[in-house]
Amino acid sequence: MSSKSSGAGQNLVEKIAQRFAVGLDESHIVRSGDYLSIRPAHVMTHDNTGAVIPKFRSIGASKITNPRQIVYALDHNVQDTSEANLAKYKKIQDFAAEMGVDFYPAGRGIGHQIMCEEGYAWPGAMVVASDSHSNMYGGLGCLGTPIVRTDAAALWATGRTWWQVPPVAKVELTGKLRAGVTGKDVIVTLCGHFNKDEVLNHAAEFVGNGVASLSIDERLTVANMTTEWGALAGVFPIDGVTLEWLKARIEFVRQRGLAGVPSDADGDGEHPRLNSRRLAQLQSDILTADSDAAYAKELTLDLGSVTPYVSGPNHVKVMTPVPQMKDVKIHKAYLVSCVNSRVQDLAEAAQVVRGRKVADGVAFYVAAASSEVQAESQRRGDWQALMEAGAIELPPGCGPCIGLGVGLLQDGEVGISATNRNFKGRMGSKSAEAYLTSPAVVAASAIAGHVAMPFEMETADIVASISTTDKAKGGAVAVRIIESFSEAVEGEVIFCHMDNLNTDGIYPGKYTYIDDFTPKQQAEVVMENYDMEFAKLVKEGDILVGGFNFGTGSSREQAATALKYRGIRLVLAGSFSETYKRNALNNGFLAIEAPQLVKDLKAKYGSDKMTVATGVKARIDFVNSELEFDGKKYSISPVGAAAQELIVVDGLENWVRKNL
DSSP states (O other): OOOOOOSSBOOHHHHHHHHHEESOOTTOOOOTTOEEEEOOSEEEEOTTHHHHHHHHHHTTOOSOSOGGGEEEEOOSSTTOOOHHHHHHHHHHHHHHHHHTOEEEOTTSBOHHHHHHHTTOSOTTOEEEESSGGGGGGGGGTOEEEEOOHHHHHHHHHHSOEEEEOOOEEEEEEESOOOTTOOHHHHHHHHHHHSOSSTTTTOEEEEESTTGGGSOHHHHHHHHHTHHHHTOSEEEOOOOHHHHHHHHHHHHHHHHHOSTTOSOOTTOSSSOSSSSHHHHHHHHHSOOOOOTTBOOSEEEEEEGGGOOOEEEOSSSSSOEEEGGGGTTOBOSEEEEOSSSSOSHHHHHHHHHHHTTOOOOTTOEEEEOOSBHHHHHHHHHHTHHHHHHHTTOEEOOSSOGGGGTOSSOOBOTTOEEEESSSOOOTTTTBOTTSEEEEOOHHHHHHHHHHSBOOOSSOOOOOOOOEEEEEOOOOOOSOOOOOOOTTSOSEEEEEEEEOOOTTOBHHHHSOGGGTTOTTOOHHHHHHHTTTTTOTTHHHHOOTTOEEEOOSSBTBSOOOTHHHHHHHHTTOOEEEESOBOHHHHHHHHHTTOOEEEOHHHHHHHHHHHOSSSSOEEEEEEEEEETTTTEEEETTEEEEOOOOOHHHHHHHHTTSHHHHHHHHO
């Protein structure tokens, strides 16, 4: 496998990826765009462990290759005490015991919080989870990024999967937050101000003199919601704040002892991950971005210009200053979830409600991010203040954030929430409206009965900027081609111009759960919702070119396999939904970004026809990472050995069987 020549230093994301990549040529310097075989430090699954187990079994695996790599944490449906859910939870617990995997039962807390509390999300490490909010680990300088369930099964069986290093956006935070303004206000501002997909499928790397003023709780909040901003990761630097938090955590677990710790790998009475030896090793080798690191984009935000905002309703990319929302009556308020239910969040809310009562007609739901958070909040008296004000206690877990359990929004209701998502219908009825904001604003609104500020503050103009950079590339280096993978392919281009072509358009939802739907049947219905003419125009061996954000929407893998079964050689697009790209390659189908080609085709063919058979062939040279169409050449990211292997063996499950 090869990449671009060095040309510039590495950013923090590239450096961490370099450490956790396997099988690289000695001279290979990891760059954005590279396909890597990775062995992450840890892999977390939650309630969805139950769905990964049969996938793991189906690929012929009988044991987990490295039990210390794997973590199970039950957190999503913890309020459901039905016989069926309890049986599911027991099945997961029994499997964990059989395989020797670290297991955290319902009630211990939200998986992402546990990953931080128990030292799995370690600064400078790469840690993945089959959940989109694994970005949160970036608050500790850990490269956290989501995977899909097939990846999880592969990791259980072999310890490895693949990852394409995303473009990296540098986000410079300057200045300091004003009193009362929080990390939640920062990420709501970033989502609402830079709301045109500026960081879609990027990794966001936070830098600047403003970072030092943010606590770890605030950094975890910002990193968590980079998911809603569109990023695949959000990583903070490893600095003095990080190290002091680790020191405090190590001392806490020393005093707590090993009760509740699933594994003590060393057997010497020390916590297996949170200990002074590991901290000393980190301090002697702290990863930092090189001064000449290359970034795809550079954004800046003056923290001093941030004030409390409300996001929504129903999406995160529109924000309104809190004072302008004071006429919005609320029915429910929420201080729950992995983004904003830590000790600092609960303290901010408690400060607002002390000596006051929740308004008549308002239900205020509170759940700590973990049992340890709740215990510390109780020790400080914050939890009691919230309960005395009339808050309703829920167990540590996801609950209403994901639309499960007690307290969901009913028809026509309005909710204000310190969670991370407010999609229509996510927290209850589709006719309800959900707004996102900080814990303090949620608490003030619960007391007032309408959206309310917890303190007086004048709204300020946001001071922010963005620029796209010319990434240093150097000269192209030939890509090593593995046996049985073609050095080049060609095919006639079929052009489908639409941007944001979703998975329902590619593969209609009504077929998704027909379990015995054959490959031939999938091929017959592909693109049925997009253009009925598609089936008449396309032929085996064609290359499909789509628009931007191709494959957005649901995670159904048939949106990739149906095109493959129809005989499409590969799909090119301006950009892809990352989930679509993972599903494609996991099924042995190449999805390659070619934004300039898409722009040129849009200019040439327009948008009158949904599907255009161009009659012109494209040729893709994998050795030189080059695409040629209609006499013009375009650069593409190198398709390295990790991706080539998946194409040759026809997908990740077959790759696992080969490597068991």
